[in-house]
Amino acid sequence: MKLANQLQGIAPSATLGITSYANEMRASGIDIVDLAAGEPDFESPYQAKHDAIQAIEEGFTKYTNTSGIIPLKATIAEKLIYENNLKYVNDEIIVSCGAKHSLFNLMQVLLNPGDEVLIPSPYWLTYPDQVRLHGGVPVFIPTNEQTGFKMTATQLTQFITPRTKALIINSPSNPTGAVYDQTTLEAIADFAITHDLLVISDEIYEHFLYDGRTHCSIASLGPKIKARTIVINGISKTFAMTGWRIGYAAGPKPIISAMVTIQSQSTSNPSSIAQKAAIGALREGRDFYTRMVKEFSERRAMGHAQLTAIPRVSCLEPEGAFYLFPNISELIGTRLANKSMTSASQIATYLLHEAHVAIVPGNPFGSPSHLRVSYATSREKVKGGLERVHLALQKLQTVAS
Numbered sequence: 001m002k003l004a005n006q007l008q009g010i011a012p013s014a015t016l017g018i019t020s021y022a023n024e025m026r027a028s029g030i031d032i033v034d035l036a037a038g039e040p041d042f043e044s045p046y047q048a049k050h051d052a053i054q055a056i057e058e059g060f061t062k063y064t065n066t067s068g069i070i071p072l073k074a075t076i077a078e079k080l081i082y083e084n085n086l087k088y089v090n091d092e093i094i095v096s097c098g099a100k101h102s103l104f105n106l107m108q109v110l111l112n113p114g115d116e117v118l119i120p121s122p123y124w125l126t127y128p129d130q131v132r133l134h135g136g137v138p139v140f141i142p143t144n145e146q147t148g149f150k151m152t153a154t155q156l157t158q159f160i161t162p163r164t165k166a167l168i169i170n171s172p173s174n175p176t177g178a179v180y181d182q183t184t185l186e187a188i189a190d191f192a193i194t195h196d197l198l199v200i201s202d203e204i205y206e207h208f209l210y211d212g213r214t215h216c217s218i219a220s221l222g223p224k225i226k227a228r229t230i231v232i233n234g235i236s237k238t239f240a241m242t243g244w245r246i247g248y249a250a251g252p253k254p255i256i257s258a259m260v261t262i263q264s265q266s267t268s269n270p271s272s273i274a275q276k277a278a279i280g281a282l283r284e285g286r287d288f289y290t291r292m293v294k295e296f297s298e299r300r301a302m303g304h305a306q307l308t309a310i311p312r313v314s315c316l317e318p319e320g321a322f323y324l325f326p327n328i329s330e331l332i333g334t335r336l337a338n339k340s341m342t343s344a345s346q347i348a349t350y351l352l353h354e355a356h357v358a359i360v361p362g363n364p365f366g367s368p369s370h371l372r373v374s375y376a377t378s379r380e381k382v383k384g385g386l387e388r389v390h391l392a393l394q395k396l397q398t399v400a401s
């Protein structure tokens with residue numbers, strides 16, 4: 001049977017792939033350290049669990065409004081005011097089945113075939129595939145360690161064409177940990193206004209910040225930029241609630257109501273029970289994530305020290321999110337016995353087999369010379385896993401040419 005053309009060139013999520021491969025190895029009795037996971041290892045907040053159980057017991061188990069129940073949208077609106085200095089009314093907010101689903105709805109309503117979307121690279125691997133799934137063309141803005149993995153407004157000029165429709169910002173970034181400061185965002189906002197671009201601001205890691213950094217939402221930089229920005233956020237990362245599937249988007253009413261139309265013909269409302277849980281989580285707020293981020297900060301420092309102690313590996317200290325993004329370009333071209341390491345993918349496979357550590361290679365994020373090491377797991381696992389990585393990488397031999 002011939003499947004739809006839009007599937008061409010689309011791959012299943014590689015982060016989920018390596019985790020399931022690692023799980024298979026673990027099931028066969030191998031002691032695998034998982035540094036691939038893209039989710040916090042914390043329990044979901046007590047209040048969220050409590051409110052979900054109560055929702056079930058009280059029979060709150062039917063369809064809700066497509067765009068989310070009013071008390072949840074009101075709680076999100078309050079959060080956006082207090083935490084992000086952003087004012088949105090009820091019909092400028094849509095709750096979806098995860099932030100990934102919010103993004104998907106957004107691509108549905110924005111893109112016509114051939115429309116271009118600017119994506120800073122390395123990128124979260126879902127962005128380009130979602131753009132392609134809707135006939136759009138991802139246009140990558142290269143960044144590297146020299147600029148702290150951040151794009152600049154000046155750089156963007158090179159990539160703009162009459163087909164450029166939107167620009168994606170993901171600060172703090174998965175996979176690089178880059179955090180944009182207000183001045184850089186102001187310049188990018190001016191650029192978006194001048195070139196009539198929509199800005200998609202994925203702020204899912206907003207609270208995972210280190211060394212006293214603060215989060216700035218580009219939408220908060222004035223009415224002009226707010227009018228062309230769609231803020232994407234959710235409870236998955238902040239409240240360790242990945243499995244509950246609640247995310248949301250806030251933005252101009254015409255875009256949000258188009259997203260509601262799409263959602264009404266696909267998933268309908270997100271789970272009524274999870275929506276109640278989300279209210280509980282958002283009310284618990286800061287008390288929950290402050291404790292988690294403090295722990296992550298310790299792991300980050302430890303993991304960074306370990307990675308930079310490995311010969312031929314360098315690693316910028318990430319400013320946010322929960323990943324380290326070591327540069328392993330000096331290991332590309334090395335070999336062990338008769339096996340040559342030609343990209344990060346091969347090194348990640350080697351590490352899984354040799355060190356029994358699961359790490360996602362940079363390839364699907366647009367960088368074949370980096371690895372993405374998640375520290376959303378216990379200190380013991382980060383420490384033990386990176387010790388094994390150190391030993392395994394030291395075995396790789398440089399080939400005399």
Ligand SMILES: *Cc1c(COP(=O)(O)O)cnc(C)c1O
Binds near residue numbers: 098100174236245
């Ligand atoms: C995890 C993640 C998301 C979305 O997660 P959901 O569970 O779908 O809410 C969005 N953007 C980035 C960059 C992520 O890493």
